Amino acid sequence: MVRLADPTHVASEDATTPDARKTAGAARRQQRLWYHLGLPVPIPGRMPAPRQSLAGGEGRRVDYRKKFVVEPDSKVDLARVDPKFTGKLSSEADAKAELDAHCERFTKLQYLLYADGTQSLLVVLQGMDASGKDGTVRHVFRDIDPQGITVRSFKVPTPEELAHDFLWRVHAAAPRRGSVAIFNRSHYEDVLVARVHELVPKEVWSKRYGRIVDFEKNLVQSDTHILKFFLHISPEEQLRRFKQRLEDPARQWKISESDYTERDYWDDYVRAYEAALEKTSTERAPWFIIPSDHKWFRDLVVSTIIVDTLEDLHMRLPQPHVNLADIARKYHAADAKGSLG
Numbered sequence: 001m002v003r004l005a006d007p008t009h010v011a012s013e014d015a016t017t018p019d020a021r022k023t024a025g026a027a028r029r030q031q032r033l034w035y036h037l038g039l040p041v042p043i044p045g046r047m048p049a050p051r052q053s054l055a056g057g058e059g060r061r062v063d064y065r066k067k068f069v070v071e072p073d074s075k076v077d078l079a080r081v082d083p084k085f086t087g088k089l090s091s092e093a094d095a096k097a098e099l100d101a102h103c104e105r106f107t108k109l110q111y112l113l114y115a116d117g118t119q120s121l122l123v124v125l126q127g128m129d130a131s132g133k134d135g136t137v138r139h140v141f142r143d144i145d146p147q148g149i150t151v152r153s154f155k156v157p158t159p160e161e162l163a164h165d166f167l168w169r170v171h172a173a174a175p176r177r178g179s180v181a182i183f184n185r186s187h188y189e190d191v192l193v194a195r196v197h198e199l200v201p202k203e204v205w206s207k208r209y210g211r212i213v214d215f216e217k218n219l220v221q222s223d224t225h226i227l228k229f230f231l232h233i234s235p236e237e238q239l240r241r242f243k244q245r246l247e248d249p250a251r252q253w254k255i256s257e258s259d260y261t262e263r264d265y266w267d268d269y270v271r272a273y274e275a276a277l278e279k280t281s282t283e284r285a286p287w288f289i290i291p292s293d294h295k296w297f298r299d300l301v302v303s304t305i306i307v308d309t310l311e312d313l314h315m316r317l318p319q320p321h322v323n324l325a326d327i328a329r330k331y332h333a334a335d336a337k338g339s340l341g
């Protein structure tokens with residue numbers, strides 16, 4: 001666990017006026033809480049060092065956000081991204097300790113997000129069938145307090161949903177302040193499956209990219225942080241996973257023939273994904289292309305990017321809104337006496 005400093009090093013004796021002493025005392029209490037939460041303690045004038053994955057091996061660090069982000073207005077060619085990429089790591093065992101550490105930190109950061117209550121996080125998961133959207137939810141979010149998180153899986157729209165604009169059902173599922181929302185599939189289906197299968201004419205879906213960018217900008221301006229992950233798998237890996245489902249009685253119920261027939265449209269989906277990633281990756285709502293043939297690498301990268309993003313917010317626990325000394329004096333005086341003897 002990274003601890004940058006022991007808060008007891010931050011002294012309030014230097015503060016000369018009563019007001020300054022009070023402020024220094026509050027800062028010290030805040031830092032002590034921070035320390036007990038296992039988070040890097042911010043020292044005035046010193047920012048925590050950016051956290052990066054150790055996956056480069058041999059001490060070389062990899063910044064997954066930089067490595068896998070789709071730069072705004074850049075060209076996307078998915079054929080150039082190897083879905084089997086794992087950097088210098090070669091097995092799940094190499095990644096396990098780091099994933100465990102991220103899950104632990106994510107729990108604490110989510111607690112701060114909730115306590116702070118002013119901002120939220122939206123995680124969008126997209127990918128072909130069997131790319132691992134459900135698995136990512138299970139593994140990366142496994143330790144999060146269920147009270148602070150919502151998961152919404154977007155399926156074929158209902159008649160009620162179709163009677164509204166395509167963003168209606170999505171907006172209603174956006175995270176409330178203080179919480180995390182996961183979209184398992186999302187409004188992007190309306191420029192993916194809708195485009196590939198011509199569910200609406202081109203003049204309709206082609207205008208949706210701009211509407212999506214505007215919609216996400218609106219969320220960002222309402223203090224929602226947005227991270228969008230495209231789980232990139234190869235067609236061979238997809239077929240391998242389908243076969244595993246076929247052979248596993250516990251998962252046979254998941255199989256549908258359309259999963260197989262949809263493979264005929266693979267290239268069309270690739271083109272639709274490339275267009276969506278190019279047109280809607282923005283600085284404040286970026287897309288990341290995650291090599292996902294190896295599930296453990298996918299989980300490691302997604303968790304790293306989420307934790308790094310939340311740590312960059314430098315969230316603080318809110319100050320207590322009561323006078324703690326007064327409360328202790330009023331209601332715990334008997335305890336104090338008891339403990340004294």
Ligand code: ATP
Pocket residue numbers: 129130134153154155156157184185186189190193194199254
């Ligand atoms: P699983 O991995 O369990 O199969 P899934 O997300 O593929 O999960 P399904 O119920 O198999 O879930 O499929 C949901 C389907 O809903 C997908 O084929 C998806 O393309 C479709 N869908 C989602 N949103 C829309 C939309 N806006 N318009 C049309 N189809 C949509």
Ligand code: MG
Pocket residue numbers: 129259
């Ligand atoms: Mg499916």
